[in-house]
Amino acid sequence: MLNKIIPALNPGKIETSRRGFLLGASAVAGGLMVGMRSAPVSAASSGAAAGEPANPLTGYIHIAPDNSVTILSSQFDMGQGPYHGLATLVVEELGADWSQIDVKGAAGNTKLYGNIMWGGAVQGTGGSTSMATSFDRYRQAGAAAREMLIAAAAETWGVAASEITISGGKLTDTSGNSATFGDMAAKAATMPLPQDVKLKDADEWTQIGNEKLRRFDSAAKTNGTHGFTIDVKLDGMLTAVVAHPPKFGARVKSFDATEALKVRGVTDVVEIPRGVAVVGEHMWAVIKGREALMVEWDEAQAETRGSAEIMADYKARAGDAQQATARTEGDTAAALAAAAKVIEATYEFPYLAHAAMEPLNAVARKNADGTLEVWGGHQIPDVYQGISAKIAGVKPEQVTMHVMTTGGGFGRRAVADGDVVAEAVSVAKAIDFKAPVKVQWTREDDMRGGRYRPAYVHSFKAGLDKDNKLVAWHNHIVGQSIVAGTPFEGLIKDGVDSTSVEGASNIPYGIQNINVGLTTTDVKVPVLWWRAVGSTHTAYAVESFLDEVIAEVGADPYAYRMELLKDHPRHAAVLKLAADKAGWNTPAPEGRFRGLAVHESFASVVAHIAEISMENGTPTVHKVTVAVDCGIAVNPDTIKAQLEGGTGFGLGSILAEELTLVNGEVEQGNYDTYTPLRIDAMPQVDVHIVPSTNKPTGVGEPGVPSIGPAVANAIAAAGGRRIRVLPMSKSMGT
Amino acid sequence: MAYNLNINGEQKSFDVDEDMPLLWVIRDVAGLTGTKFGCGLAQCGACTVHVDGVPTRSCQLQVSDAVGSTITTIEGVTGKVAETVQKVWADLDVPQCGYCQSGQVMAAVALLNETPKPTDEDINDALSGNLCRCATYQRIRAGIHEAAKRLEA
Numbered sequence: 057m058l059n060k061i062i063p064a065l066n067p068g069k070i071e072t073s074r075r076g077f078l079l080g081a082s083a084v085a086g087g088l089m090v091g092m093r094s095a096p097v098s099a100a101s102s103g104a105a106a107g108e109p110a111n112p113l114t115g116y117i118h119i120a121p122d123n124s125v126t127i128l129s130s131q132f133d134m135g136q137g138p139y140h141g142l143a144t145l146v147v148e149e150l151g152a153d154w155s156q157i158d159v160k161g162a163a164g165n166t167k168l169y170g171n172i173m174w175g176g177a178v179q180g181t182g183g184s185t186s187m188a189t190s191f192d193r194y195r196q197a198g199a200a201a202r203e204m205l206i207a208a209a210a211e212t213w214g215v216a217a218s219e220i221t222i223s224g225g226k227l228t229d230t231s232g233n234s235a236t237f238g239d240m241a242a243k244a245a246t247m248p249l250p251q252d253v254k255l256k257d258a259d260e261w262t263q264i265g266n267e268k269l270r271r272f273d274s275a276a277k278t279n280g281t282h283g284f285t286i287d288v289k290l291d292g293m294l295t296a297v298v299a300h301p302p303k304f305g306a307r308v309k310s311f312d313a314t315e316a317l318k319v320r321g322v323t324d325v326v327e328i329p330r331g332v333a334v335v336g337e338h339m340w341a342v343i344k345g346r347e348a349l350m351v352e353w354d355e356a357q358a359e360t361r362g363s364a365e366i367m368a369d370y371k372a373r374a375g376d377a378q379q380a381t382a383r384t385e386g387d388t389a390a391a392l393a394a395a396a397k398v399i400e401a402t403y404e405f406p407y408l409a410h411a412a413m414e415p416l417n418a419v420a421r422k423n424a425d426g427t428l429e430v431w432g433g434h435q436i437p438d439v440y441q442g443i444s445a446k447i448a449g450v451k452p453e454q455v456t457m458h459v460m461t462t463g464g465g466f467g468r469r470a471v472a473d474g475d476v477v478a479e480a481v482s483v484a485k486a487i488d489f490k491a492p493v494k495v496q497w498t499r500e501d502d503m504r505g506g507r508y509r510p511a512y513v514h515s516f517k518a519g520l521d522k523d524n525k526l527v528a529w530h531n532h533i534v535g536q537s538i539v540a541g542t543p544f545e546g547l548i549k550d551g552v553d554s555t556s557v558e559g560a561s562n563i564p565y566g567i568q569n570i571n572v573g574l575t576t577t578d579v580k581v582p583v584l585w586w587r588a589v590g591s592t593h594t595a596y597a598v599e600s601f602l603d604e605v606i607a608e609v610g611a612d613p614y615a616y617r618m619e620l621l622k623d624h625p626r627h628a629a630v631l632k633l634a635a636d637k638a639g640w641n642t643p644a645p646e647g648r649f650r651g652l653a654v655h656e657s658f659a660s661v662v663a664h665i666a667e668i669s670m671e672n673g674t675p676t677v678h679k680v681t682v683a684v685d686c687g688i689a690v691n692p693d694t695i696k697a698q699l700e701g702g703t704g705f706g707l708g709s710i711l712a713e714e715l716t717l718v719n720g721e722v723e724q725g726n727y728d729t730y731t732p733l734r735i736d737a738m739p740q741v742d743v744h745i746v747p748s749t750n751k752p753t754g755v756g757e758p759g760v761p762s763i764g765p766a767v768a769n770a771i772a773a774a775g776g777r778r779i780r781v782l783p784m785s786k787s788m789g790t
Numbered sequence: 791m792a793y794n795l796n797i798n799g800e801q802k803s804f805d806v807d808e809d810m811p812l813l814w815v816i817r818d819v820a821g822l823t824g825t826k827f828g829c830g831l832a833q834c835g836a837c838t839v840h841v842d843g844v845p846t847r848s849c850q851l852q853v854s855d856a857v858g859s860t861i862t863t864i865e866g867v868t869g870k871v872a873e874t875v876q877k878v879w880a881d882l883d884v885p886q887c888g889y890c891q892s893g894q895v896m897a898a899v900a901l902l903n904e905t906p907k908p909t910d911e912d913i914n915d916a917l918s919g920n921l922c923r924c925a926t927y928q929r930i931r932a933g934i935h936e937a938a939k940r941l942e943a
Contacts, residue, residue, distance in 0.1 A: 134887055135885075135886035135887025135888070135889075135924050136886065137886070270880065270881070270883055271883045271885075273885075273888070274879065274880040274883050274884070274885055275876070275880045276888075277885035277887075277888025277891050278876045278879040278880055278884070278885060278888075278891055278895055279824070279864065279865075279876055279895075280822075280823075280824020280825070280863070280864035280865050280892045281824065282888050283823070284826075284889060286823070286826070286827060287823035289821070289823075295818070320807060337818075338814060338818035338819065339814050339817070339818055339827070340806075340807070340810045340811065340814040340818070343830075344807075411923060412887075412889075412923055413826070413828050413834065413836060413887065413889040413890050413921065413922070413923045414826070414828075414887075414889045415827070415828070461887070461888075462887065462889075463826070463887050463888070463889025463890075464887045464889060464923045464924060465887075466923070496827075498830060499828065499829040499830055499831065499833075499834075693883060694883075697883060697886060697926070697929070698886075700925070700926075700928050700929070701886055701924045701925045701926055702925075703925070704925025704927060704928075705923070705924070705925050707925075708925065726829050726830075726831045726833055727828075727829050727831070727833035727834050727921060728831060728833050732921060732923055732925075733925055733927075734918045734919075734921065734927075735913065735914055735917050735918050735920070735922075735927040735930065735931065736914035736918045738925065738927035738928055738931070740928065741928055
């Protein structure tokens with residue numbers, strides 16, 4: 057999701073050639089730390105990164121004398137499994153045993169952890185890039201550590217390195233010598249750096265591509281011991297909730313804390329830039345304190361429109377000329393004018409909330425030596441480090457970012473202004489840093505805190521010639537820009553925010569005349585990337601409308617797409633695999649109907665085939681067949697899990713998720729009115745992976761986009777209506 | 791006022807307001823953080839604990855009403871069913887982010903205690919109150935069936 061945006065944030069890209077991965081090593085507390093040798097690049101323009109010398113947490117792999125191996129992950133894990141993925145790469149090359157392995161979030165050194173897929177300029181997780189940015193970097197780190205351990209053993213035992221084998225966390229040689237990694241860790245740290253480490257060939261892999269590997273973190277996530285930000289406990293820590301304005305763009309005019317301060321356990325009530333914070337000994341005290349707080353808001357600059365007015369405006373504008381053109385080939389206007397038949401449709405998409413299970417939170421503590429520590433789900437830690445430093449009035453290198461794994465993210469924790477991280481530091485500062493502070497949002501704070509998947513309208517015109525050939529395709533998208541007005545604004549090129557049109561502007565179909573246009577609206581409802589970003593609406597719109605066109609022609613949806621995909625073998629292969637596995641060319645069981653869709657997002661291609669039944673105008677999705685091409689499958693079972701979960705996440709969103717506003721205020725507050733998928737609506741999902749020797753591409757997001765249109769197309773196949781207004785719950789049962 | 795609670799077999803006194811939800815007593819006062827806050831409205835199940843063996847949303851039970859009951863959290867759940875469910879969860883790699891899984895495990899254990907061979911329908915009835923935003927539902931369902939199978943053997 058953050059693809060391409062970071063260069064916009066910091067145009068000064070670092071070197072990303074193979075040189076960029078040159079490893080260094082150092083002795084750390086008697087162990088071996090493998091990391092980067094060269095000095096870090098200078099700080100990014102907004103949100104400076106700390107220099108390497110000031111931050112102790114450098115490197116990729118720490119092998120301790122107690123034989124533990126800690127992998128320092130540049131990638132933040134919100135559930136998609138990059139910790140497990142990076143560990144797999146290291147274990148493969150290092151020859152470690154999984155029982156030795158732990159993974160921790162790292163931060164504070166852009167040179168080490170900058171996302172290579174973003175030019176290396178900023179550390180961050182997004183755009184389903186974790187495996188792509190890590191595939192070489194962490195394999196090389198593992199291989200370098202392996203060579204240094206072997207060199208240490210060779211010197212200790214007086215044998216040639218070639219006689220030493222490293223496997224299962226043990227070093228052995230042909231004459232019976234044996235040592236653990238821990239035994240050799242201190243000596244290995246003094247060995248010369250291997251200059252040109254050789255990585256294993258694919259046919260030597262035992263970890264990469266091994267479907268039987270289990271995630272190292274599952275047990276802790278099953279017995280309550282895995283710690284999240286909400287679980288951070290520090291001596292003397294206070295908890296805070298923040299009263300935010302009910303309308304976006306409003307500000308605090310005045311407040312009266314008298315009653316709030318009478319609540320047992322409330323210690324402070326302070327104003328911060330984003331609202332009024334109630335601080336106290338525990339969550340219940342501050343919840344009650346906030347209920348007793350009186351705040352008057354200045355709403356002069358606030359958004360006061362409701363979502364119904366916003367959508368009405370979008371629909372009207374979808375029929376007007378587009379502001380900007382994202383793609384044009386041929387002469388679409390002329391082709392439409394000359395077409396034997398023109399098909400038109402308009403699709404509507406609501407605002408969506410991320411609604412991750414762990415409501416937003418962060419913890420800030422200023423230490424006696426002037427340093428600041430900030431715990432949180434830091435999706436872009438360098439940026440948050442800079443923001444935290446600025447608020448606290450310290451230097452970025454005095455700030456340590458503790459990157460916690462988080463209870464779901466879906467894009468919500470990558471916010472240019474720091475959001476809840478800024479709040480935690482602001483509250484701590486407002487109470488003069490007298491205690492560490494955890495700012496914890498409630499579910500309602502999270503639901504009403506903005507940063508939604510923007511609402512969009514798509515209008516379409518398709519032209520068929522007299523032979524029913526699709527000769528013209530016009531798609532006009534209307535909605536807010538995610539990056540406008542943020543430091544990522546540089547992503548907008550020629551009036552087009554690529555996150556608004558991705559998945560629509562790059563349709564793979566062979567059509568002579570294509571025009572994809574964009575009109576960007578000005579609405580004060582804060583918006584953000586939401587798992588799969590532009591593809592959350594473009595896939596549904598494009599694949600549903602194409603199905604309408606195919607129905608008009610009277611062709612088979614699979615065969616017709618395959619014909620249009622002649623020049624895109626990767627898409628065609630994915631679609632074919634899904635069709636073969638789903639038995640597309642055999643009749644569906646009695647009372648069942650199938651629909652399909654194929655979509656590229658985050659450099660991966662996914663096809664969904666949904667099998668449904670209809671009762672009283674309402675679909676039940678029974679079975680979903682998924683095919684994916686994501687390059688080399690590093691962790692096949694994690695990929696399957698992501699496609700299963702992504703399918704459920706996407707299905708829930710199109711069935712019944714919608715965030716609405718009335719007079720500028722969000723109507724939904726909790727899961728009773730904003731309704732993600734529950735277990736009773738989860739279909740059986742069978743995932744099939746296309747074998748590949750290409751570098752790994754994304755899997756965290758690509759499972760989401762194409763389930764929606766597959767279901768919509770199955771409903772149409774069942775004789776139901778074309779559902780052009782989401783969520784489907786609006787038109788079900790009628 | 792002080793309330794005497796039995797949590798995971800330990801009897802302890804908590805000096806808190808009577809309307810404090812059991813969830814916040816468990817998390818913020820007793821310091822047992824395996825039980826999660828997700829909604830505060832009994833809509834997500836992340837705070838599920840057993841109260842006298844019955845799966846209960848601890849965010850909706852006030853401390854004064856929990857006196858005299860036996861409270862079990864994810865940290866204290868034991869026995870063959872619990873151990874089997876937790877083992878199966880790891881064997882099948884059910885969790886993704888993991889945040890809801892304490893609640894899912896507590897709900898699954900309660901279901902299997904009550905219904906050793908649950909059908910898909912039984913699972914839907916027992917667990918539809920437990921949200922998983924990562925949508926790990928397919929593996930949760932498979933995990934409950936697998937645990938039932940192992941427990942029968």
